[in-house]
Amino acid sequence: MRSLNGRLLIAASVVLVAFLSLTGFTLDRAFRDSASSAVRDRLQAQLYMLLGAADLDAFNRLSLPQSLPEARFSTPDSGLYADVMDNQGNLVWRSPSLLGLALPFFPAVRNPGDTQFAPLESSNDTPLFVLAFTVSWETAPNQYRLYTFRVAETQWNFRDQLWSFRRSLWGWLLASTGVLLAVQGAILRWSLKPLRQVAAEVTDIEAGRRTELSGSYPEELQPLTVNLNALLRHAHAHLDRYRNALGDLAHSLKTPLAVLRGALENSAPDEELRHTLSEQVERMNRTVDYQLQRAAASGRIALSAPLPVAPVARKILDSLAKVYASRAPQLQCEVTASTVFYGDEGDLMEILGNLADNACKWCHRQVVVRAHPAAHGDRMELVVEVEDDGPGIPAEQAPLLLGRGQRADPTVAGHGIGLAVVRDLVEEIYYGRLDISRGALGGALVRARLRFQANGG
Amino acid sequence: MRILIIEDEAPLLQRVSTQLREQGYAVDTAADGRTGLYLGQEYPLDAAVVDLGLPDLSGIEIIRRWRAAGRPFPILILTARGRWQDKVEGLEAGADDYLVKPFYLEELLARLRALIRRTGGWSQAVLACGPIALDTGAQQVTLAGQPVELTAYEYKLLEYLMLRAGTVISKTELTEHLYQEDEDRDSNVLEVLVGRLRRKLDPDRTLNPIETLRGRGYRLRLERA
Numbered sequence: 001m002r003s004l005n006g007r008l009l010i011a012a013s014v015v016l017v018a019f020l021s022l023t024g025f026t027l028d029r030a031f032r033d034s035a036s037s038a039v040r041d042r043l044q045a046q047l048y049m050l051l052g053a054a055d056l057d058a059f060n061r062l063s064l065p066q067s068l069p070e071a072r073f074s075t076p077d078s079g080l081y082a083d084v085m086d087n088q089g090n091l092v093w094r095s096p097s098l099l100g101l102a103l104p105f106f107p108a109v110r111n112p113g114d115t116q117f118a119p120l121e122s123s124n125d126t127p128l129f130v131l132a133f134t135v136s137w138e139t140a141p142n143q144y145r146l147y148t149f150r151v152a153e154t155q156w157n158f159r160d161q162l163w164s165f166r167r168s169l170w171g172w173l174l175a176s177t178g179v180l181l182a183v184q185g186a187i188l189r190w191s192l193k194p195l196r197q198v199a200a201e202v203t204d205i206e207a208g209r210r211t212e213l214s215g216s217y218p219e220e221l222q223p224l225t226v227n228l229n230a231l232l233r234h235a236h237a238h239l240d241r242y243r244n245a246l247g248d249l250a251h252s253l254k255t256p257l258a259v260l261r262g263a264l265e266n267s268a269p270d271e272e273l274r275h276t277l278s279e280q281v282e283r284m285n286r287t288v289d290y291q292l293q294r295a296a297a298s299g300r301i302a303l304s305a306p307l308p309v310a311p312v313a314r315k316i317l318d319s320l321a322k323v324y325a326s327r328a329p330q331l332q333c334e335v336t337a338s339t340v341f342y343g344d345e346g347d348l349m350e351i352l353g354n355l356a357d358n359a360c361k362w363c364h365r366q367v368v369v370r371a372h373p374a375a376h377g378d379r380m381e382l383v384v385e386v387e388d389d390g391p392g393i394p395a396e397q398a399p400l401l402l403g404r405g406q407r408a409d410p411t412v413a414g415h416g417i418g419l420a421v422v423r424d425l426v427e428e429i430y431y432g433r434l435d436i437s438r439g440a441l442g443g444a445l446v447r448a449r450l451r452f453q454a455n456g457g
Numbered sequence: 458m459r460i461l462i463i464e465d466e467a468p469l470l471q472r473v474s475t476q477l478r479e480q481g482y483a484v485d486t487a488a489d490g491r492t493g494l495y496l497g498q499e500y501p502l503d504a505a506v507v508d509l510g511l512p513d514l515s516g517i518e519i520i521r522r523w524r525a526a527g528r529p530f531p532i533l534i535l536t537a538r539g540r541w542q543d544k545v546e547g548l549e550a551g552a553d554d555y556l557v558k559p560f561y562l563e564e565l566l567a568r569l570r571a572l573i574r575r576t577g578g579w580s581q582a583v584l585a586c587g588p589i590a591l592d593t594g595a596q597q598v599t600l601a602g603q604p605v606e607l608t609a610y611e612y613k614l615l616e617y618l619m620l621r622a623g624t625v626i627s628k629t630e631l632t633e634h635l636y637q638e639d640e641d642r643d644s645n646v647l648e649v650l651v652g653r654l655r656r657k658l659d660p661d662r663t664l665n666p667i668e669t670l671r672g673r674g675y676r677l678r679l680e681r682a
Binding site: 285289292293315316318319322323325326327328345346349350352353354 | 538539540541542544545548549552553554555557559571574575580
């Protein structure tokens with residue numbers, strides 16, 4: 001079963017049909033019981049009437065008058081019959097309506113006061129309800145005889161009632177089943193409409209007719225569409241970044257190439273040519289390095305699982321401890337275990353690695369790496385700080401080092417391309433901010449604020 | 458000093474190995490990972506330079522296997538991608554330093570010297586034992602502040618002895634670490650070399666910097682400064 005619509009429809013229909021059939025059977029049963037007890041009550045009343053009319057005749061035998069209050073006992077084949085048996089089973093009296101018929105031999109004479117009721121068939125196979133009642137009749141003082149009074153009625157009336165009830169009952173049930181199924185189908189179509197809409201919009205996105213999903217979705221679908229949109233935006237940003245990087249790269253290689261061509265055309269002396277060549281090659285190398293690192297940044301913010309910062313910081317510091325083993329700087333990591341980063345591990349390594357590497361280069365003895373979460377409006381921030389006890393960075397040099405206002409070819413000696421790469425990562429990919437200031441240890445304090453949505457998505 | 462270079466780019470391998478040989482190192486080369494792995498496991502190396510991007514076996518894997526086999530020599534990794542993830546992975550696997558391509562040969566030499574010094578327990582570029590000072594950067598030796606003229610082999614021998622000052626070094630170890638595979642390895646040559654070194658460093662025979670331990674080898678007996 002591959003369609004949600006189909007699944008829901010089948011499941012709901014099965015439940016509905018089962019429920020309605022059960023209801024039908026229960027109602028049918030209840031009606032039948034109440035109709036048959038009505039018949040019994042009626043027969044009981046007739047029986048009491050007969051008892052009231054019965055009397056002893058001259059020979060001390062039980063007899064009933066010719067005309068009974070109930071005319072149907074006197075009309076042959078009227079559908080209402082009665083007879084009286086003595087305790088030997090001999091018929092003492094039978095109603096005129098029983099002309100040519102006999103009530104079935106039921107029930108056997110029992111104890112006085114017993115009542116029995118049963119559906120039975122007459123001698124000509126007419127279905128009947130029979131009610132029997134045994135009485136003890138005082139024929140003489142202290143002389144009692146047992147008589148069984150029996151009253152019977154045909155079932156035709158009862159069956160007609162039952163069938164007409166059943167017809168209307170099942171008719172209504174079927175009709176309501178149909179209506180409910182139709183309503184349910186309509187509800188399903190209506191409820192699943194957003195899913196069809198998503199599919200249609202995704203098709204539109206594929207075809208390039210729209211760039212992202214519209215925002216008006218039910219809240220159950222919101223996480224899906226919001227994340228899908230984030231993914232789409234991320235893919236777009238990625239593409240844009242590649243495009244920009246390629247443009248920047250081509251652009252920034254043009255200048256050294258022009259310088260080289262100029263040097264060739266001027267037929268400068270060998271020494272000068274060599275100098276220009278090495279200078280421009282170095283410049284091109286830096287540019288390529290920088291653009292490569294920028295392009296490598298993945299910025300996988302959308303849909304990333306929280307990544308604990310402490311192990312990454314630990315790895316970076318362990319690596320730097322090895323690289324700077326001869327200077328043996330004191331590397332301190334102040335990151336709590338619960339601090340997390342929503343993004344790509346490679347990006348975090350790049351940020352921490354470059355900052356800590358610079359700090360190690362410039363530090364006197366001590367480097368501290370800190371990271372802690374902070375709230376920024378409805379978004380979460382991860383604040384990463386790297387501090388050293390080196391000479392520090394003069395305030396007027398900071399913007400230069402961060403390469404603000406220039407996109408490529410950051411050729412500041414010493415800090416290399418590291419800071420510029422970190423700035424790009426922090427500000428362009430994680431929508432944060434990179435600041436340089438003077439720390440408590442006296443050296444440079446570089447602080448990166450990385451921003452995520454509150455749910456981390 | 459015996460150094461292994463694993464690099465699949467032939468011109469770079471050629472350039473680096475030539476340069477290192479000129480600097481007096483005994484150089485073994487491998488153009489692919491499997492050969493490199495084998496050489497590192499079999500040869501008595503003082504350091505290895507490993508390119509991470511090899512076609513058959515990754516540099517990281519080679520380093521892991523060496524370290525798992527207990528090979529102790531320092532390892533410098535070369536990587537074309539400057540990503541920290543790669544650097545950290547390499548250093549975690551057991552490398553000691555990294556260099557991002559393209560690099561200057563001087564940079565490579567300086568890093569190698571520093572790594573080898575570090576293994577011997579020296580942190581400064583100038584090794585000093587008693588009145589003898591050896592500048593590994595400038596490759597110059599002074600005795601009580603006066604420059605001493607040494608041949609390339611004499612320098613190599615003294616550097617090796619000073620790096621491991623205080624420990625006994627067998628003749629086999631010395632020949633293995635100082636000579637190129639295809640060079641003459643007559644142990645008499647080594648004795649002659651030690652004799653010449655003693656005369657140059659201890660002209661009036663009062664210092665006795667290098668002692669001979671019969672049947673065991675040589676030891677630089679001066680205290681590290």
